[in-house]
Amino acid sequence: MTERKSPTAVLREGPRALSDEQVREIEDSALAEVLRVDIDDVIEYVHKDLKSLPDFTTLYRKYLKQRWDVYDLDFSQDKIDWHEKMTEAERESFIAIASGFHHGERQVEIELPVFMIGASEEEKLHIAAQIEDEARHTVFFDRFYREVVGLKGDSIMDILDASFPWVSETFVAPFGLLAYQADELRRNPYDERARVRYGTNYFLWIEGVLALSVMKVTLSYARWRGFLPAYYTGFTATCRDESRHVQGGMRYLQDAVRKDPAMISEIHDTLRTILSLSGVLSRRVAYQPLGWSDEEVRLLFYQQLRRKLNDVGIDIPPDIEERLQRIKPVLAGG
Amino acid sequence: MRPPDFFSKQWADSVRDALAAGPTAQTRAGKLQEYWDFFERIRSTYEASWALGCRDLPPQLSSGPAYLLVQWAGGTVSDCQIIGPDDPPPTSSAHGGLPPPVPPGPSPFKASYVLGMDYRDWKALHEGYDAQRTVMYRKILLEHGDLLEFFKGIYFFVECLAVIGTVPASYPEPPA
Numbered sequence: 001m002t003e004r005k006s007p008t009a010v011l012r013e014g015p016r017a018l019s020d021e022q023v024r025e026i027e028d029s030a031l032a033e034v035l036r037v038d039i040d041d042v043i044e045y046v047h048k049d050l051k052s053l054p055d056f057t058t059l060y061r062k063y064l065k066q067r068w069d070v071y072d073l074d075f076s077q078d079k080i081d082w083h084e085k086m087t088e089a090e091r092e093s094f095i096a097i098a099s100g101f102h103h104g105e106r107q108v109e110i111e112l113p114v115f116m117i118g119a120s121e122e123e124k125l126h127i128a129a130q131i132e133d134e135a136r137h138t139v140f141f142d143r144f145y146r147e148v149v150g151l152k153g154d155s156i157m158d159i160l161d162a163s164f165p166w167v168s169e170t171f172v173a174p175f176g177l178l179a180y181q182a183d184e185l186r187r188n189p190y191d192e193r194a195r196v197r198y199g200t201n202y203f204l205w206i207e208g209v210l211a212l213s214v215m216k217v218t219l220s221y222a223r224w225r226g227f228l229p230a231y232y233t234g235f236t237a238t239c240r241d242e243s244r245h246v247q248g249g250m251r252y253l254q255d256a257v258r259k260d261p262a263m264i265s266e267i268h269d270t271l272r273t274i275l276s277l278s279g280v281l282s283r284r285v286a287y288q289p290l291g292w293s294d295e296e297v298r299l300l301f302y303q304q305l306r307r308k309l310n311d312v313g314i315d316i317p318p319d320i321e322e323r324l325q326r327i328k329p330v331l332a333g334g
Numbered sequence: 335m336r337p338p339d340f341f342s343k344q345w346a347d348s349v350r351d352a353l354a355a356g357p358t359a360q361t362r363a364g365k366l367q368e369y370w371d372f373f374e375r376i377r378s379t380y381e382a383s384w385a386l387g388c389r390d391l392p393p394q395l396s397s398g399p400a401y402l403l404v405q406w407a408g409g410t411v412s413d414c415q416i417i418g419p420d421d422p423p424p425t426s427s428a429h430g431g432l433p434p435p436v437p438p439g440p441s442p443f444k445a446s447y448v449l450g451m452d453y454r455d456w457k458a459l460h461e462g463y464d465a466q467r468t469v470m471y472r473k474i475l476l477e478h479g480d481l482l483e484f485f486k487g488i489y490f491f492v493e494c495l496a497v498i499g500t501v502p503a504s505y506p507e508p509p510a
Contacts, residue, residue, distance in 0.1 A: 107470065169365060169466060172492055176469040177485045180476050197482070273482040277489070282369040 007220035007291035018044055026240060031068040034233045034240075039219040042236055043212055046243040050311035053251040056122040059244045063129040066244075068237050070139045073230040075147040081227040082148045089289040090221075095149065096285045097218055099166035101211070102141040106160060107175045108206065109134035111182040115198060117189035119252075126248045133241040140234045148231070169282035174206050174274065196256050196263045200270040203249020207242055209304045215239050216300060221290040250312045257314070267314060275323035301327050337502035340456065341388055341400050341416055348501045349402065350414035357493050369489065376490040380406040384491075385417065385424035385445035386498075387477070390453050392508035399423075402498075403445060417443060424448050426478035447479035457505045465496035 018026075018041060026045045029037055054062075082091065109131060116127040142159050145151045151162040181198040188194060215235060222232040256263045287297050302324060309316060316324075338344035356377075362370055383405040391400055398419030405413035417424060424445045451459075455473040459465065468474050469492060476484055484491070 164464070164467070167466075169369065169489065169492070172466045172469055172488055173485070176466070176488055176492075177481075179470055179472050180481055180485070183472060183475055184481060269482055273485050276486050280368055280372040280489070282365040282489075284366060 007217070007224050008293075008296050016044060018048060023048070027062070027066070031072055031233060031237055034068075034237045035229055037236055037240075039216060039223060039232075039236055039239065042239045042243065043216055045240075046212060046246050047307055047311060049247055050250055050308065053247055053254060053312075056120070056126040056248060056251070059248050059251075060122075060125040060129055062244055063126070063133070063241075066237075066240060067129075067132070068136075068234075070136045070143065070234065073140070073143070073234050075143060075230045078144070078148045078228045078230045085227060086225075087289065089286065093286050093289045094218060094221070095163075096166050096168075096283075097214055097290075098141070098144070099163045100168065100171060101214055102145060102163050103160060103167055103171065104175065104206070104211070105134055105137040105141055106156075107178060108202065109138050111178050111202070114182050114185040114189060115195065115202070118185070118192070118195055123248070123252065126244075130245050130248070133238075133245070137238050137241070140238060144231060144234075148228075168285075170277065170280065173277040174201060174210065177201055177273070178206065192256065192260070193263070193266050196253065196266040197270045199249055199253050199256070200267045201274065203246060204253065204267075204305075204308060205271075205274050207249060208246045208308045209301055211242055212239070212246070213297070213300045213304050215242070217287065217290060217292055217297065221292075224291055246308070250308060253314070254312050264314065268317065268320060271316070271320050272323070275320065275327065279323070279326040298327060337504050339395055340460075340503040340505050341391055341395055341402065342503075343416060345501065345503050346402060346414050346416050348503075349404070349498055350411045352497050352501050353404065353411045353414070353494055357497060361493075361496070373490055373493060376487050377406070378409040380409075380487060380490065382406060382446035382487070383413075383444075385443075385448045386474075387424075387448065387450040388453055388456055389450050390508075392453065392506055394506045399450075401445075401448075403443065404494075424478075426480075445479075447484050448477045449474050450477050451475070453505075453508065459495070459499035460501075460503060460505060462499075465492045465499060468495060 022041050023045065025033075026037055026042055086094070112127060112131050112134065116124050116131075119127055138156065142156050145159050145163055146153075149163075151159050153159045153162055178198070178201055181194070181201060184194045185191070185198060215238070219232060219235055219239070222228045253267065257267070287294060305324065305327075308314075338348065357373075383403060385401040385403050387399055387401045388396075389399050391398070396419055400419055401417040401424055403413065403415050403417050403424070404411060422443070424443055426445060426448050451468075451474040455463075455468065458473075459468055463473075469488070474495070
């Protein structure tokens with residue numbers, strides 16, 4: 001974490017190729033070495049394989065190599081940074097963004113099991129691994145809020161209750177929808193159309209757009225300022241996990257559309273609902289203390305969605321394209 | 335004065351008045367104007383109906399599951415009534431979801447969206463549990479109706495659910 005480039009430095013660079021050495025560093029770093037990995041490289045890495053997506057067994061093997069122990073992180077320096085070095089404005093912005101992730105991780109953990117029922121055997125391995133990842137990410141935020149921010153509680157839900165006041169009212173759009181889509185699958189787990197709608201919200205929107213964008217905002221801030229080393233390490237490792245989730249999710253959607261081209265309408269209809277709710281904010285969050293402007297965050301969201309649609313080969317009609325231009329950030333992820 | 339019983343006709347009348355009045359000034363002050371503009375835009379064109387069920391009303395209140403039917407038209411509530419256990423259960427008039435079984439006897443009434451919640455969760459909502467989490471934690475569930483269409487109005491629905499939760503009512507303890 002010696003580099004001090006601006007958080008938004010790569011925003012206007014567009015896609016770039018990673019060297020073999022950079023890919024090796026991302027894929028093979030043990031948890032203690034993740035602090036050296038550049039978050040911009042990890043986000044670029046998410047997109048590296050989108051044009052030729054890996055199969056689910058390959059993703060499962062990567063999981064076995066890359067899983068990390070959330071209890072190995074030492075948050076003592078983060079606590080000093082949080083209370084003694086960060087400004088009040090930085091803390092307020094950071095927590096407003098991180099709380100969406102705290103709750104988002106919990107939501108994607110508990111809503112994923114029903115999707116496994118209708119999956120292929122290979123995909124089941126990948127989803128089982130993903131559920132374990134999401135549980136670990138939930139614990140990561142639980143530890144961060146207890147040990148760094150200082151929230152008190154006996155249980156995981158106590159800490160979720162304590163951070164909920166920072167969660168925006170618009171959080172219910174992607175995560176309420178996911179909860180109801182999971183219930184739809186609970187009732188009929190083999191309904192392929194329902195699975196594609198669920199996958200569009202979960203893998204494309206929540207993980208591929210919201211999560212990666214929010215990760216970049218807080219992690220590039222931490223790297224820029226040289227603060228919160230355990231948060232940077234754990235959340236960058238989380239981002240590496242997300243790369244497998246996004247690649248697996250895009251693989252699922254791509255296969256579903258190749259098998260039945262009519263499925264594209266399910267993706268479009270889901271995006272129409274999501275985007276109809278994404279043009280409104282209920283709270284103003286100041287990104288400036290973290291080195292971002294509102295317009296740069298909006299551009300980041302747009303780029304994240306556009307790249308995935310392009311790379312996976314999902315065409316969108318003009319009405320969705322028009323809605324895309326009006327996206328406003330939901331500060332959440334999972 | 336004792337408030338009306340939960341899921342009584344008097345309570346439904348109070349719910350109608352509260353929904354017509356909308357969120358309080360205090361609630362509105364806590365969120366951006368653009369959010370309320372969106373809320374008003376949905377409300378002004380909303381023509382759907384909700385059948386909000388309570389699956390397990392205590393025997394003091396009802397002999398079985400009942401629904402609060404809320405019909406929206408012209409930017410306000412055009413109908414708000416209790417559909418009791420002796421009435422045919424609601425069906426969804428929208429496409430999507432699983433079609434409910436058609437019971438014998440008189441024609442069931444139709445609602446765009448049929449939702450269900452347990453008594454304890456209705457009571458928790460009344461005692462201040464957050465309406466957004468009531469949806470997100472699947473305490474209230476969409477049982478029939480088009481999910482993607484329903485969610486286009488989700489901010490409107492959540493704010494209305496919060497309003498319903500504030501309407502005074504008596505919630506008797508169910509027998510042990």
